[in-house]
Amino acid sequence: MAGIAIRHVEKSFGRAQVIHGIDLEVRDGELVVLVGPSGCGKSTLLRMIAGLEGVTGGEIAIGDTVVNDLPPRARDIAMVFQDYALYPHKSVYDNMAFGLRMRGSPKAEIDTRVNEAAEILQIGHLLDRRPGQLSGGQRQRVAMGRAIVRRPKVFLFDEPLSNLDAQLRGEVRVEIKKLHQRFGTTIVYVTHDQVEAMTLADRIAVLRGGRLEQFATPYDIYNRPASRFVASFMGSPPMTVVPAAISADGHHIALQDGTSLPIPEARRPTVQAASGRPVALGLRPEHVRPGEARDAGDVAVDARVEVIEPLGSETLTWLTIGGRSMTGRFPPEQAVQPGQTVRVTLAMSRMHLFDGETGAAIAA
Amino acid sequence: MTALPKPKSMVWLAALVVAANGFFPALWVLFTSFKTEAELMRLPITIWPASPTLDNYVRVFVDQPILTFLFNSFMVALLSTVLCVTVSACAAYALVRLRVPMPNLILSVLLAVAMFPLISLMIPLFQTMRALNLLNTWPALILPYAVLSMPVCTLVLISFFQDIPRDLENAAMIDGCTRLGALWNVVLPLTAPGVFTAGILAFVNAWDEFLLALTLSPRVASRTLPVGITLYQGEFSFPWPIISAALIVAIVPISILIAVLQERVVGGLTQGGVKG
Secondary structure, eight states, X not given: OOOEEEXXXXXXXXXXXXXXXXXXXXXXXXXXXXXXXXXXXHHHHHHHHHTSSOOSEEEEEETTEEOTTSOGGGSOEEEEOTXXXXXXXXXXXXXXXXXXXXXXXXXXXXXXXXXXXXXXXXOGGGTTSOGGGSOHHHHHHHHHHHHHHTOOSEEXXXXXXXXXXXXXXXXXXXXXXXXXXHHOOEEEEEESOHHHHHHHOSEEEEEETTEEEEEEOHHHHHHSOXXXXXXXXXXXXXXXXXXXXXXXXXXXXXXXXXXEEEOOGGGHHHHGGGTXXXXXXXXXXXXXXXXXXXXXXXXXXXXXXXXXXXXXSOEEEEXXXXXXXXXXXXXXXXXXXXXXXXXXXXXXXXXXXXXXXXXXXXXX | OOOOOOOOHHHHHHHHHHHHHHHHHHHHHHHHTTSOHHHHHSSSOOSSOSSOOSHHHHHHHHHSOHHHHHHHHHHHHHHHHHHHHXXXXXXXXXXXXXXXXXXXXXXXXXXXXXXXXXXXHHHHHHHHXXXXXXXXXXXXXXXXXXXXXXXXXXXXXHHHHHTSOHHHXXXXXXXXXXXXXXXXXXXXXXXXHHHHHHXXXXXXXXXXXXXXXXXXOOSGGGOOHHHHHGGGSOSSOOOHHHHHHHHHHHHHHHHHHHHHHHHHHHHHHHOOSOOO
């Protein structure tokens, strides 16, 4: 096992630079998820760790070895691909055994390891089949089996669940988590699905446009987003972020239509520095609740219900507040109808503030 | 099971015309090879041999060293095919996978080479082979045959390589292969129908070729079958039944080869690469 050090790594394709100096330290045994929208460079970064893409600048080290110039086979890594990339002409057994054979492992050891991995992944009965005879979920298990038989220093996962249906995705996600708990191997996992990122990661690296926006635990990413982008990207439904302005005394925040909301006392010292500048106010849907204010720092306002989405356990409610759209999580028994005006409470003590220009978080 | 649509009579007629056009000459040669020369010249013309004889086949093997011609043809065709497919596979792979500059221009040039009329290459080829002291040797034919089939083989293989997902090779390289190892262990087995198709095309081209063989390798000991068969004609005689028998001897090996590989070749010509 080994950690991964990514030091000021850059990548260009011709004149187009796609990775702009990323620094990232993955600890030994840690599961780090690279997440971001399409084109943010997360897969490119993963392929650079794998050695499938060259490094234009900076260096990547696995353990103590700088691997910039090492071919993929010399990096002691295993990778699970989005489309599984199973060898169609080989049986499941041979798919799993291939890496060991290439490394000249003895036949008996190959047999033991393949059977052991097959048992862990419950694919023992499929060993004689070809990949074409398997379902998507089974293929994904075989792909994971192929990775674990090698017992590499690092596992790399490139959006491994995106071809599975929602139910299977949940199951395999748990499977991956179990594998990580069992083997404790360092994992770098790429996804664009923030639910996967939140549920799997020890730490999440949020990428945007080839730059690292934030690298932190899922809790911190969710509760202390470093930027407006991270705040809106992580969370489903996403945080509502609306333009606003802070009063000169730092006691109020005004929405664009003039609605003025008091800032809780505890937050005033930190936001005062931003007074007079354009800011963006962010509230997670769970901090927009129906009813009157109960706790200190809560503010009750009138809101117009636009759309409701009952999910059974809760009802997502799209509201217009202060001329802007906001999302709230309502209890399922709260009967509201589109077009209705309701009283909602904004938990201002949980608000997020971002610089109106740079999008950077203004200290919480 | 779904019922096949009823073929229309016009379709049947067209099929019959095509089949007759293709098969009649071959059948005529086959029947002629069992006739005596007297029967062939007799009127009215007979289609089915009146008194079938194997004499012509005996003469084919006795009159000329046809086994030598067969061996020469087989070795020249085989070696030129191996050379052609190896180089074409590397070229096709490079064009599909590596960041080769101006791949489209290279493809166009390849196509242009395939358009060259053979006769225009004859004199330069003859002079080259003479300068290299290769006249009347296998390499004199192996090299040009391989080169002449390369454009079409490369184009066939390109379409097959394009169907192989790149991540399969990446997986192989992570599993411990070099790039060439990934090509050998993963790409080539998956493109086997394409490799066979290219191989058959190159082999048949080499097996059938006459003009170059006559020019570059005319000595009896190094003659290939198409040129060797011309030796059966005399200065004033043209023994059609014997020549027909020799033609059948020439056709049989290639027919067996194609029959054996037919499934792969048909699959190769009509579909590419890997299915989900």
